[in-house]
Amino acid sequence: MIAALTLGLTVGTAALPLGATEKGTEDPVQAEAAVPADADALTPEERKLLEQRDENLTELRAAATDAEAAQKALESLESDLAGLKDEQEELESSLQKTTARRTELDRRVADGQERLTALNQRQIVLRRSLIDRRAVLAEVLAGLQRIGRDPPPALLISPDDALSSVRSAILLGAVVPEIRSETDALVRDLDELARLRKSIATERTELAAALEDNDRESERLAALVTEKLELQEESERRLELERKRAASLAERSGELESVIASLEAEITRQREAALAARRAEEERKQRIAEQLERAHKLALAKLPEKNRIAPAYAFSALKGTLYYPVRGETLRYFGAADGSGHGLSGELVATGQGSTVSAPVDGWVVFAGGFRSYGQTLIIDAGDKYHLVLAGLDRISVAEGQFVLAGEPVATMGPTRMAGAAALTLATDKPTLYIEFRKDGKAVDPRPWWRDGASQGRASNDT
Known part of the structure; x- marks a missing residue:
């Protein structure tokens, strides 16, 4: 035993x-x-x-x-x-x-x-x-x-x-x-x-x-x-x-x-x-x-798919690939002082009179028209619960409900700058485009989406 x-x-x-x-x-x-x-x-x-x-x-x-x-x-x-x-x-x-x-x-x-x-x-x-x-x-x-x-x-x-x-x-x-x-x-x-x-x-x-x-x-x-x-x-x-x-x-x-x-x-x-x-x-x-x-x-x-009626890719997957909608100089970035004691919710880009503004991404136009002191404003639904706001335009060439492709002309710039408080504090008289990215209704920094080293806008968009 x-x-x-x-x-x-x-x-x-x-x-x-x-x-x-x-x-x-x-x-x-x-x-x-x-x-x-x-x-x-x-x-x-x-x-x-x-x-x-x-x-x-x-x-x-x-x-x-x-x-x-x-x-x-x-x-x-x-x-x-x-x-x-x-x-x-x-x-x-x-x-x-x-x-x-x-x-x-x-x-x-x-x-x-x-x-x-x-x-x-x-x-x-x-x-x-x-x-x-x-x-x-x-x-x-x-x-x-x-x-x-x-x-x-x-x-x-x-x-x-x-x-x-x-x-x-x-x-x-x-x-x-x-x-x-x-x-x-x-x-x-x-x-x-x-x-x-x-x-x-x-x-x-x-x-x-x-x-x-x-x-x-x-x-x-x-x-x-x-x-x-x-x-x-x-x-x-x-x-x-x-x-x-x-x-x-x-x-x-x-x-x-x-x-x-x-x-x-x-x-x-x-x-x-x-x-x-x-x-x-x-x-x-x-x-x-x-x-x-x-x-x-x-x-x-730079060749949009003409027959597409929905974004080709999820917006969150496009970081580092987007071009600016217009050629110009970025004067203020996300988070900078907006002249009212708050941080700026987007970016301000100084451009030339009559410059063509292109859609940065594929999406649906959910708003096109005047908005307060921001002038003509265009809002694009990019999918994935993201919206892009373009303000300070002079003339919009697309209508609400229309689907636009990335790089497609959607508006032109006017002769003067935007009348918003942030633009009024700029030391420039050039027309200014306000760009804002929003996720679930909250502003987010757009810089991660811009293509590194790329010029702001496209050469073909110059007037």
């Missing part, structure tokens, strides 16, 4: 979903090379996904390290537990041998006690025998004492003394041999009893010492057995905890692999979407470039 857990925690198991090919063995922790070389082209969503992927990879590295440490800990605990079991078996075997030795010592003590009991009984028998013959022995001993103290004369004796001597001799002759025999037997028995007592005492002392040693050994072995059992229980508890930890790491590793795989899929999807968007943007830019190129060619050709 431990080996299976370790295999499940190995980082290499996540290699395929983390970017490795089916034939490769790339480590997913090292799969960060999947980040595109052009990191600046990443979208914020892709960067966030990559950061999440990197965080999960870091956590997966830590899980792999923890799994390796857990595997080593499990192996160490299993080895220690096996050693403890072996030691426990050895201790139990030693304890059994000690118990058997204690049994043998107890048997020897019991045998000694039986021999001592038999000797005590023998001693009692001998004592009783001596007690039973105590009177005879006392008389004999008394006689012996008298003989020893006052020996009878060998020749000169009285009749009484002779009779006593004879009686003593007869008594001694009858009793002494028996007493001698009994004494010899008693001496032998007493010597044997003394030897046995001494032997039993010695054996009892040795057995007591052996029993004491055996008891100490039994206590030591019992303590060791208890200690080893406690160590075994602690090791088993730690082993169970490590197994649970390894299982938790395996589960966490699987979750991280799943999350990283989903992040990789999301990153791939984001990249494909971003790539498709970039391609679409490039195609759009290419189309706009092609339209601008066609607009440039059309503007350079």
